[in-house]
Amino acid sequence: MAPTAKSNGKTITDSAISSKIPATANPLAEEPSQIASNINYHAKFGPHFSPFKFEPEQAYYATADSVRDRLIQQWNETYLHFHKENPKQTYYLSMEYLQGRALTNAIGNLNVQCAYADALNKLGHQLEEITEQEKDAALGNGGLGRLASCFLDSMATLNLPAWGYGLRYRYGLFKQRIAEDGQEETAEDWLEKFSPWEVVRHDVVYPVRFFGRVHVNPDGS
DSSP, rough: OOOOOETTEEEEEEEHHHSSSSSOOOOOOSSSSHHHHHHHHHHHHHSOOOOOOOHHHHHEEEEEEEEHHHHHHHHHHHHHHHHHHHHOEEEESSSSSOOOHHHHHHHHHHTTTTHHHHHHHTTTHHHHHHHHOOOOOOOOOOHHHHHHHHHHHHHHHOOOEEEEEOOOOOSSSSSSETTTTEEEOOHHHHHHHHSOOOOOTTTTTOOOOOOOOOOOOTTTO
């Protein structure tokens, strides 16, 4: 039996989705049908999941890859513009950022929320359902982290040449769960699979050195 996806109370098989929506790479698509084709392209040719399933989790990653195409294009244009103009730039350093869900923020800032909602509907999913699949980036907690993210959003809105720098925490602070014996704390493994918003820059690498000495006592401490 083929896997299914639900849309407006109806059940659509993955094979039906594939036959109706072509898998075509179109990073700058504007129309919902073109966006749906680009999402389907990432779902079928991305290395992250089986091409025979299109469940909400896979739909989220394919949608995020599609949105990231647009962000990278604008990112490159912005970088080239400031490289040409050579203005003074702001470098914002923070130990934490509380940025919220990137997918919702990105499609809102790109003003393509309605188009992506229609595109996902064509693929048998709802935008609200897909955005719920994203784990919050465990890069901060509380007011300071939120303030740092708001500063970056403000500088981007004002078209200021600014960069934000911080630490990529593999694990967040911790997450709590209630067990039979009481409350337990476990690691916040937000990168259990991967983050589609991370861009690895192998061409920009700097060594970080830690100086000092380590003394090992006879007891192993």
